[in-house]
Amino acid sequence: MTKKVLFITPYPQDTAGSQRFRFEQYIPFLEAKGVQVDRQSFIDDKTWAVLYLPGHGLQKILGIVKGFVRRKWMLLKASRYDFIFIHREAAPLGPPVFEWVLARVLEKKVIYDFDDAIWKENTTDTNGLIAKLKWASKVATICRWSHRVSAGNEFLSSYARQYSDRVVVNPTTLDTGRRHVPAPQKSTDRPVIGWTGTHSTLKYLELIAPVINSLRQEIAFDFVVIADQKPVSEIEDFIFLPWNDQTEIQDLNRIDIGVMPLEVDEWAKGKCGFKALQFMSLEKAVLVTPVGVNAEIVTHGISGYHCETLADWEMYLRDLLLNESIRRDMGVQGRKTVVEQFSVASNTANFLSLFDV
Incomplete structure (x- = not known):
């Protein structure tokens, strides 16, 4: 039956x-x-x-x-x-x-x-x-x-x-076979840091706003926000891309370094690390607040970095912005994790x- x-x-x-x-x-x-x-x-x-x-x-x-x-x-x-x-x-x-x-x-x-x-x-x-x-x-x-x-x-x-x-x-x-497929690696003198999410999680962007603005004083890079609503943010000169199902993967593939800052609380412990997984599936190096499953998804120093303080965020973002080879190696390891465990x-x-x- x-x-x-x-x-x-x-x-x-x-x-x-x-x-x-x-x-x-x-x-x-x-x-x-x-x-x-x-x-x-x-x-x-x-x-x-x-x-x-x-x-x-x-x-x-x-x-x-x-x-x-x-x-x-x-x-x-x-x-x-x-x-x-x-x-x-x-x-x-x-x-x-x-x-x-x-x-x-x-x-x-x-x-x-x-x-x-x-x-x-x-x-x-x-x-x-x-x-x-x-x-x-x-x-x-x-x-x-x-x-x-x-x-x-x-x-x-x-x-x-x-x-x-x-x-x-x-x-x-994620469907790593048909949808979440990395684009050919691009070489650029102006790397792109990116964040993606919904209106309800835009507040987390402000956790790293001081770091992004500070790094801008010494390194040339772009900061991309992909969301269903344009944020009112302290981050200076960010590029906003309205979330669209048809262009989502193309937009994410513009990014070289993915960030997932979170507050450390019980709600964050329940999150399933989706933003980090998306970046990793597309061979992007990631930086995360190591709360909940994020600490398991991202292997510190291998597929990305764990950032517990603003000093961590600044140090590791600077490292990735200045070292394209490290970004690429971490991206490869991240996709391997997603394919094997989260696909x-x-x-x-x-x-x-x-x-x-």
Whole structure:
């Protein structure tokens, strides 16, 4: 009998990085095994288009209401599925009512997936009101109810194991065979430092702004920011490239040195190192704050550098800016790490095991 899986996601298909790189790229492998896959997002395409724009309050409210209505209709059809895969949560607000119905009432096999420390509040200027309406404690409850828990790294898995003995470390991965492919190495007298992320992580850029501005006084280089929103930053004369799925790899390949500064806190410990992995997959030397999985992904002095202080950031950035051969050697080692440990090819069997296929 054909297995059927329903993916319950926060956002529409091919829009959010966490969805694309945690499970959407594996769906063709499930279908190749004869599994029938359906999807339902909470936010529809029209709401997604304005979700992070200022204003549009009525449209956003209506979009959330429609999301709850879709989830209610989903419950009426849930009995036809062998597995229900829930990424992060079934609904962004309130207690885990939908998860309770699916797991406890309908007794469906729920696979619960998360890639951040979402049991912690992470309030920003743009999500303050919504953060207050979230139900952070539901993460532990959903872990208890789930058939399996898919966690993005060991820190997240350790949390989940407090509530379930069916936890699988399922890292965020990249398609190093077709998408994340490095461009031919270029030789340049003006190297490029780069950062990529979303509006919610732009605050981390400011952690290294003094270092970037200071180095500019002695070395000629460019600083590129790839994001969904132009930052208001203390970094002088940066080049902003609006994130675009069609040009993302081309834009990332303009960079010679990738940076991933973070604050050292519980939220950062839950991150899956995606920015670092992207740079490494494209043979870029990386510098990271060695918090959480970053300390494991990047081998200090081999594929990049760990930077714990501003003095570290300045010393190691200067080293890479002035030594093209070191940058290239580190890039080669970084890609090797990604291909062997954080690629779709290396993780496909692990992902499919969630569904017993």
